[in-house]
Amino acid sequence: MHKILIFGAPGVGKGTQSQLLSEKLNLYHLSTGEVLREAISEGTELGIKAKKIVESGHLVSDDLMIGIVHDALKNRMNSKDGFILDGFPRTIDQAKALDGILKELGLEDLKILHLVANDDEIIKRLMLRGRTDDNAETIKLRLNLYLDSTKPILEYYKPYRKIIEVNGIGEIEEVFGKILSKLQ
Numbered sequence: 001m002h003k004i005l006i007f008g009a010p011g012v013g014k015g016t017q018s019q020l021l022s023e024k025l026n027l028y029h030l031s032t033g034e035v036l037r038e039a040i041s042e043g044t045e046l047g048i049k050a051k052k053i054v055e056s057g058h059l060v061s062d063d064l065m066i067g068i069v070h071d072a073l074k075n076r077m078n079s080k081d082g083f084i085l086d087g088f089p090r091t092i093d094q095a096k097a098l099d100g101i102l103k104e105l106g107l108e109d110l111k112i113l114h115l116v117a118n119d120d121e122i123i124k125r126l127m128l129r130g131r132t133d134d135n136a137e138t139i140k141l142r143l144n145l146y147l148d149s150t151k152p153i154l155e156y157y158k159p160y161r162k163i164i165e166v167n168g169i170g171e172i173e174e175v176f177g178k179i180l181s182k183l184q
């Protein structure tokens with residue numbers, strides 16, 4: 001059973017690589033950004049709460065996100081051979097809560113797949129992607145939030161989790177090949 005957390009700056013390719021990995025290894029792909037975007041487009045209660053926050057590039061509250069991830073991992077994994085978490089945790093409090101969730105559900109020994117890229121490349125990619133939350137101002141905010149709130153999670157997890165680093169620069173298939181070989 002694969003239990004993977006894909007980690008890295010916004011725009012580094014987490015969504016794309018998670019999609020490929022989940023198809024190849026039959027994993028449940030849980031992207032918290034996708035969950036929020038779906039809720040926003042469907043106009044659910046969650047979507048109404050999250051819309052302004054997501055569009056401005058800020059982080060949705062820890063409590064809300066922790067509840068979403070807990071329920072999804074508990075109820076949606078079905079017949080998959082594991083899961084890949086994409087976009088969560090984004091804060092140390094989320095990281096601590098994830099430890100509790102994994103323990104409760106008997107899903108310990110999570111591996112961290114850290115996709116690495118430099119800021120220039122990331123900004124270029126985000127500008128090209130053109131999602132509604134991708135404009136110069138929100139990109140800057142999201143990168144800063146990543147550096148201040150999310151990246152420290154690596155240091156926090158380092159003493160007790162396996163961290164696999166992969167260079168996220170290059171063709172999609174090339175990056176994917178490296179990920180697969182490092183996961184073996």
Ligand code: ADP
Binds near residue numbers: 009033054059061086
């Ligand atoms: P990116 O590709 O830029 O990393 P995501 O699709 O992961 O974007 O997330 C899009 C937006 O959804 C974030 O900018 C944030 O507003 C919200 N979001 C997603 N995951 C979380 C989370 N774990 N905690 C708080 N907010 C989140």
